[in-house]
Amino acid sequence: MAIRGSLSEASLADVLQLLALGQKTGVLSLAREDSFGAVCFDRGAVWHAAIVNRRDRLGDRLVRAGVLDADQLATTAAQLPDDDDRHLAQALLEAGLVEHDLLAREYRALVEEAVCQLFTWNTGTFAFEAQPSPAEPPVVMLPADSLLMEAARRVDEWTQIEKKIPSLDLLFELDGARLQQSGITLTEEQARIAPWLDGTHDVASIIERSGLGEFAVGKVVFGLVTAGFAQRVGRSAARRQPAPESRVAEHRNLGIAFYRTGMFEEAIREFRRVLELRHDDMAARFHLGLVHLRRRAWADAIEVLREPAQQPDARPAMLLALAHAYEGSGQLDTAEAQLAEAIRRGAGQEPRIALSQAVIAMRRGDLPRAEERLATARTWWGARLPAAVWFHYAGLAAAMRGELDRAIALLEEGVTVHPHVAALHNDLAVVQERRGLHEAAARTLEHALLEESTLPHLHKNIGDYFYRAQRHDEAAEAYERVVRLAPRHGPDVWLKLGNIRYRRGDADGAREAWEAALEIAPGHVIARGNLGILTGARQDDATTLEAKPAAEGALAVSGAAA
Secondary structure, eight states: OOEEEETTTSOHHHHHHHHHHTTOOEEEEEEETTEEEEEEEETTEEEEEEETTOOOOHHHHHHHTTSSOHHHHHHHHHTSSSOOHHHHHHHHHHHTOSOHHHHHHHHHHHHHHHHHHHTTOOSSEEEEEEOOOOSSOOSOOBOHHHHHHHHHHHHHHHHHHHHHOSOTTEEEEEOHHHHHHHTOOOOHHHHHHGGGTEEEEEHHHHHHHHOOOHHHHHHHHHHHHHTTSEEEEEEOSSOOOOOHHHHHHHHHHHHHHHHHTTOHHHHHHHHHHHHHHOTTOHHHHHHHHHHHHHTTOHHHHHHHHHHHHTSTTOOHHHHHHHHHHHHHTTOHHHHHHHHHHHIIIIIOSOHHHHHHHHHHHHHTTOHHHHHHHHHHHHHHHTTSOOOHHHHHHHHHHHHHTTOHHHHHHHHHHHHHHSTTOHHHHHHHHHHHHHTTOHHHHHHHHHHHHHHOTTOHHHHHHHHHHHHHTTOHHHHHHHHHHHHHHOTTSOHHHHHHHHHHHHHTTOHHHHHHHHHHHHHHOTTOHHHHHHHHHHTTOOOSSOOOSOOOOOOOOOOOOOSTTO
16 A cells, blocks of 8 residues: 655644554655655664765764774675665674664664654654565664654654754854863763864764754753753854765755655656756766656656667666657657667667567557567567566556466566556456456455555546446445546546536536536547436437446556657
8 A cells, every 4th residue: 555645734643543553564755955855664664764975874873882893894894885874784693793682672773763753853854655575674673652752752843953053054153162171971962062162163064974853862962952052143144065076976866765755756856956967977967867758757768768769878777768758759660760879889688678569569550569569678588578568468468469367477477576556456356357257356446445545547448447336426426536536537527527416416516527628638438428318408419318338448558659
């Protein structure tokens, strides 16, 4: 089940409680401006949380706590594929370098601090994606209610801290002489922050340089100011920015993280910031093109990808992405030319090349060529499982040939291999419906809605099922969800919604729905005829207010291969 929303409408506390009560397993991703966070759940409990651009990491904490040597950390980290704290924790335990209890203590503190910092985000977006339970036993499993209580406590404290630190661009200076005269020994965090309280580094800069979060730094500064050991000396005229390379890398990494979690608007913003700093950043252009492909914004994708694809050192992947954009926009000859160039530059037996050639053949109506290329693509995948989009087009090709049983078999294999891809469930339901397996189609659509409840096609198809079964109340609910998600999804939705409203005696509602159908398709004969009869006008091209349900087909040739 996918859950998405805005933090301005649903607080993080509400989302955590929902996932905890539902015993959900997966990853909750959050984004706000230049920050990106994640909270991992296993059956409702939190076992990991992190903020992408937070510099205080598990390894650093273990070294500062004296439970791990810096050389041991460097040696262990060098053997890992990434800098993910989860992988580091497992490697340290397997190597016997850290006792489990000590590791769990620091890991718990890390998770709590990340969650509590996320609780300060009142704006931004969130998205939950179901995922399997972690392969290895988590280091910690924290009940959501305990995290909520700790976060609430810190929020209360932050209310007091804000009275002394209302803005992160404030400058503070430590009164070293007075502190020395007092004989007070600073805590570890106070000692870590004290050197930056020099009247030239604002609070935001201290947070960045110390690697601690807003709450930890704010608490230290608040305590020193309240005790009279530090005082406010002004406001920074201009925030000191990180070096250009670090800024580029940070925006690029955030953009990639947003793209992978489906937060496309945020991803576009980050990649555009990269290109403002470095116009020729190929990685940013490539990923920005991929975002436009996912959004089916073909012209935007072509504009972004065309220039870098013409460079002599352009990778085949860049050409393949550009071919997808041309194919989606209907420029099939140009798309084929880009694929040929990708092969010339060493793409070799790349299954996505063959898949794209199959899509173009289907767009041309050449089914034999399409199926030959689909078979080649599967062969080139070898022992690897084909991508979800391959099953989509393989099922479509079989259905177009009238081989519905083979299409069902292919799509059933697809949903087995990719159980969380709702579009494949929708494809399977369409073919089952055409095969006359109406109850099976309804069950498949209901399962698809559990995976992704925001796809208008799913609600449209299940509404059509109920409509044909004359279960008009349930059909109306489904159609209402369609028009809420996509008001211009198609005239057929509004036509049938108007028919149902008319049956209920709601003439004004029926008129509104049929007029909406005509806004989308001004030449829609049945909608215009129904309106004519409703107003008492004679219509030569319509004699009834009941429309025959149109055949539905979510399986359609498109640029989905991107």
